[in-house]
Amino acid sequence: MAPITNGRVLFNAVPTDYPVPGKTTVYDTSASIDLDAVPLNGGILLKVLVLSVDPYMRGRLRETHIESYLPAFQLGEPLNGDGIALVLRSECDGVKAGDHVRGHLPHQEYIIFPDRSALTLIERDPRLSWTTYVGAAGMPGHTAYMAWAEYSKAKKDEVVFVTTGAGPVGSMVIQIAKQQGLKVIASAGSEEKVEFMKSLGADVAFNYKTTDTMQVLKEHGPIDIYWDNVGGDVLDAAMQNAKRFARFIECGMISGYNGGYQPMKHPDLIFGKCLQFHGFLVGYIRPKYIDAFNAEIIPKLAAGELRFTEDVSYGLDKIGDVMLAVQKGTNTGKAVVVVAQE
Amino acid sequence: MAPITNGRVLFNAVPTDYPVPGKTTVYDTSASIDLDAVPLNGGILLKVLVLSVDPYMRGRLRETHIESYLPAFQLGEPLNGDGIALVLRSECDGVKAGDHVRGHLPHQEYIIFPDRSALTLIERDPRLSWTTYVGAAGMPGHTAYMAWAEYSKAKKDEVVFVTTGAGPVGSMVIQIAKQQGLKVIASAGSEEKVEFMKSLGADVAFNYKTTDTMQVLKEHGPIDIYWDNVGGDVLDAAMQNAKRFARFIECGMISGYNGGYQPMKHPDLIFGKCLQFHGFLVGYIRPKYIDAFNAEIIPKLAAGELRFTEDVSYGLDKIGDVMLAVQKGTNTGKAVVVVAQE
Numbered sequence: 265m266a267p268i269t270n271g272r273v274l275f276n277a278v279p280t281d282y283p284v285p286g287k288t289t290v291y292d293t294s295a296s297i298d299l300d301a302v303p304l305n306g307g308i309l310l311k312v313l314v315l316s317v318d319p320y321m322r323g324r325l326r327e328t329h330i331e332s333y334l335p336a337f338q339l340g341e342p343l344n345g346d347g348i349a350l351v352l353r354s355e356c357d358g359v360k361a362g363d364h365v366r367g368h369l370p371h372q373e374y375i376i377f378p379d380r381s382a383l384t385l386i387e388r389d390p391r392l393s394w395t396t397y398v399g400a401a402g403m404p405g406h407t408a409y410m411a412w413a414e415y416s417k418a419k420k421d422e423v424v425f426v427t428t429g430a431g432p433v434g435s436m437v438i439q440i441a442k443q444q445g446l447k448v449i450a451s452a453g454s455e456e457k458v459e460f461m462k463s464l465g466a467d468v469a470f471n472y473k474t475t476d477t478m479q480v481l482k483e484h485g486p487i488d489i490y491w492d493n494v495g496g497d498v499l500d501a502a503m504q505n506a507k508r509f510a511r512f513i514e515c516g517m518i519s520g521y522n523g524g525y526q527p528m529k530h531p532d533l534i535f536g537k538c539l540q541f542h543g544f545l546v547g548y549i550r551p552k553y554i555d556a557f558n559a560e561i562i563p564k565l566a567a568g569e570l571r572f573t574e575d576v577s578y579g580l581d582k583i584g585d586v587m588l589a590v591q592k593g594t595n596t597g598k599a600v601v602v603v604a605q606e
Numbered sequence: 607m608a609p610i611t612n613g614r615v616l617f618n619a620v621p622t623d624y625p626v627p628g629k630t631t632v633y634d635t636s637a638s639i640d641l642d643a644v645p646l647n648g649g650i651l652l653k654v655l656v657l658s659v660d661p662y663m664r665g666r667l668r669e670t671h672i673e674s675y676l677p678a679f680q681l682g683e684p685l686n687g688d689g690i691a692l693v694l695r696s697e698c699d700g701v702k703a704g705d706h707v708r709g710h711l712p713h714q715e716y717i718i719f720p721d722r723s724a725l726t727l728i729e730r731d732p733r734l735s736w737t738t739y740v741g742a743a744g745m746p747g748h749t750a751y752m753a754w755a756e757y758s759k760a761k762k763d764e765v766v767f768v769t770t771g772a773g774p775v776g777s778m779v780i781q782i783a784k785q786q787g788l789k790v791i792a793s794a795g796s797e798e799k800v801e802f803m804k805s806l807g808a809d810v811a812f813n814y815k816t817t818d819t820m821q822v823l824k825e826h827g828p829i830d831i832y833w834d835n836v837g838g839d840v841l842d843a844a845m846q847n848a849k850r851f852a853r854f855i856e857c858g859m860i861s862g863y864n865g866g867y868q869p870m871k872h873p874d875l876i877f878g879k880c881l882q883f884h885g886f887l888v889g890y891i892r893p894k895y896i897d898a899f900n901a902e903i904i905p906k907l908a909a910g911e912l913r914f915t916e917d918v919s920y921g922l923d924k925i926g927d928v929m930l931a932v933q934k935g936t937n938t939g940k941a942v943v944v945v946a947q948e
Contacts (some may be wrong), residue, residue, distance in 0.1 A: 333850075333878035417832060418858060437637035475636075508675075513878040534885040535856040536675035541883035543876040548851070 267296040271441040272372040273583045275337040278327055281523045282591055285584030288325060289343065294552045297374050299352060304551050307378045310349035311544050312369055313606065316398035317586045317599040321345060321492075322521040331418060333545070336417055341454035343371040343583065346403050348386065348394045350606055365390065366397065373603060391566040399432050399598035400565050400572035407546045408514060410563055412491075415513050415542040420445035420489035425481065425502055430457035430487035432572065432598035433515060437491050438464045439570050449484050450475060451498070464571060472498070495519045496526040503533045512541045522591055573597030614714040615925045621667055623865045624933055627926030630667060631685065632758035639716050641685040641694060649720045652691035652696050654711055658740035659928045659941040661792055661835075663687060664863040670898050675887070684712040685925065688745050690728065690736045691717070691948055693864065698722050707731065708739065713925055715945060733908040741774050741940035742907050742914035749857060749888045751903055752895040754833075757855050757884040762787035764830035767823065767844055772799035773893040774914065774940035775857060780806045781912050791826050793819060793840070795935045806913060814840070823847035837861045838868040846877045854883045910912060915939030 274291045275376050279288045302309065307464060324337045337343055347369035351361055356379060359365070359574045365383040377383060388394060393402055399405065408447040418424070428434040429450030441448050442465040452458060453473050461469035464534045470477075481487065485505040492499055495517025502512070517525060533539060564570040575595040577586050582604045589595040614634045621630045644651065649877050650922065666679045679685055689711035698721060701707070707725040711717060719725060730736060734743055741747065746854070760766070766783050768774040771792030784807040792808040794800060795815050803811040810826045810887055812819075820843045830852050832844040837859025859867060875881060906912040918929050918935040922945045931937040 319874065333880075456812055492877075499873065512883075516877055517874050520874055525874040527871050528873040529869050530867065531841065531870040532859050532862055532867040535834075535858055538675075538883070538885040538890065539883070539885055539886065541876055541881070543878070543880040543882065545880055548880065577829075 265298065265300045267298040269340060270295045270372055270374050271580050272370070273340045273580060275325065275339050275341060275343055277339075279325055279522075283325055283584070283587050285588055289584040289587065291581040291584070295372075297501045301391060302376065303583065303588050304353060304355045305378070307574070308351060308354045308359055308365075309353040309366065309377050309382070310369070310375050310377060311352050312347055312349045312371075312373055312375065312580075312603045313364075314348045314394050314398055315369065315371060315580075315583070315601045315603055316346040316403065317583065317590050317601060318345065318403070319516060319518050319521065319571050320589055321587060322590040322591055332440055344368055345371065346398050347603075348397050349375070359383075359385065366402070372530065373580060389521070389562055389566045392562075395574050395600040395602065396565065398430055398489065398600055399574055400436060400570070401562055403546060404598060405436055405561060405565075405572075406550055406554070406557060408433045408548045409440065409557050410546060410600065411513055411515065411542070411544055412437060412440055413553055413556075414529065414542070414549050415511060416489050417511055418446055418489060421447065421489060423447045423449065424489040424491065425451075425485070425487045425505075426466075426491045427451050427472075427498055428493040428518065428593075429461045429464075429469065430454075430573075430596075431493065434491065434493060435461070435464055435572060436602035438466050441489075442466075444515060446489075447484075449480065449487070451480075451542050456596065460573065463533070470550060487512075487514065491515060492581045493518060495506045496605075497579075502537065503530055503537070504530075506533070509538045514541055514543045518593075574600055576600050576602055607643045608715075609640040611635050612637045612639040612714055612716050613625070613922045614684045614712070615922060617667065617681050617683060617685055619681075620669055621864075625664065625926070625929050627930055631926040631929065633923040633926070637714075641716065646695060646697045646718060647720070648697045649718050650693060650701055650725070651695040652707065652711070652719060653694050654689055654691045654713075654715055654717065654922075654945045655706075656690045656740055657711065657925070657945055658688040658745065659932050659943060660687065660745070660927065661858055661860050661863065661932055662805075663776060663929060663944050664933055665824075676914055678782060684714050686710055686712045688740050690739050694827045701725075703726065705829065706736075708744070713922065715922060730817055731904055731908045734904075737916050737940075737942040737944065738907065738914070738916055741916055742778060742912065742943055743904055745888060746774035746940060747778055747903060747907075747914075748892055748896070750775045751782065751899050752888055752891045753855050753884070753886050754779060754782055754900075755895055756891050757853060757882075758831050759853055760786050760788055760831060762830065763789065765789045765791065765792045765827060766833060767793075767827070767829045767847075768808075768832040768833040769793050769814075769840055770835040770860065770935075771803045771806075771811065772796075772938075774833065776833065776835060777803070777806055777914060778912065780808050783831075784808075787827075789832075791822065791829070793822075798938065802878050802915065815931065819843045820846070828852075831855065833857060835860060842871045845870075845872055845879075845881065848875070848881060851880045851882065854881060856883055856930060858886045858932070860935075875908075916942055918942050918944055920944050
């Protein structure tokens, strides 16, 4: 077969605030690949099916010399992130054409991995689509389930405040907390999202753009657990309305991703209220909980007992637009890009 | 016997920054008591022997309407704090004249407690003096030992940074950490204190007034554990030089007690580095650890295997001066006021 285009999304320029599609990232069609003839040298040829677009990716769109918890994307190179791929050819033991793998994949249509060490073989529940395996059944679902299990110390009738409650992580946290008998206060940035959070069982759901978080927490708190996806003023408000020995699960701080993090105004409340703050990266706690997740959560997702929404875009060239939507919160549900059908 | 003076230290005016002896607090001799004739109504008459003066007390010298983790002192009323007293008379079962008690005592020479619920009977190891029972063998010792046991998750060869390392809490933390095989970086505010910390075994001891904390941590870190008695810039520096999954034991933030707390500059490091922050009040963890403390630590203190220093003042009228010294860090060793001999 003749070589075909191997589309890629390249990191082109460091953004100053929000990423700009076509400038921060560009869709490039200059590379090509001969799927039949390309030598694998013992490796695996993958066809990328779906790619996840997540809030944390903004932090990687930076100058290389700036240190952070994840490496910077390389200018001129493809982005990368969580995804699912189909094995087209394999020279690796234990991996064969037709298998599916999850991994941290470059944002390009076809890719050769030198071995299987960075890939995980994965089977799909026939009731779920591959997009869900980078969403509720994948990293965001893992994040919600595993960090809640590890850090929440939740007890029935406690009060939890969940931010970005309509997102893939927050919406799972709401449902897990309700199933465990907690009172749930949840925030998001549109009336549509508020309705979705209510439909998931949130006892108090509000639009943070039109309702003052501090007032809501004063009225419906104080809180025992805070699930933080936001940081900034909202974190300050949560601390001021926390009970003694409240647990703060620090999942992310999207308020600071585009233009800088705000300082924490009242760090003295940490000792004054005996607060417990838990930063984490899901990769470190996954081994402890992955079997329980697969046994407990996947069947509930497949049976509709745990609900989720997805905002699916089609085509690798949409990555830039989707990244911007995720930073602005204009997506509705887990943002996924379908790169190719099988 | 005729009535005698019952000296008291009264909270007289809210300070704007450092407390001012004679203005913030006044020593008052207007009250009197007849020790033989005063009716107890089923209670206990105490003669106060020693009182502890601690950094946290600054936070209670405030307007009553301002909320905080401990109640404000009442204007016109005696201060109160940890202390040891001798029982002069008792109408309570299980408590008799000649017994000794520990409790949260008003700052006055003689006091009647209505019952024994707020007092703990205490026996002294003959090799230790009563002053030590509000220091290394009391609340500060409890704080160091118990919070370390509960939160440090210390492992041999890890690196801990201890602030106010010459104080009663920090000096105990240094010694416990060294006994457990950690590398200890410790800071304090004078050359004399630096020498003391070195004599306790600190691997790196420095004067934060003349040496840049950030540079020390860059050179001798990164750190696995931070024992925070300081807050402010030092907390920021510790966060920037922390390893992934470092534990922050938030014991206090004396940099903010006189004039206001600084914000935390980089709260994003909490999730970026998976930091774990543990606020606590020793009273909540004491029940879990008090037996172990009495079995393990008291004998080591008595035998000189754990060292401590005390800065003892004599006379209830010295309380105001000692409070100021503790806030300014000019005391050398645990600040204790001996109110009376037995």
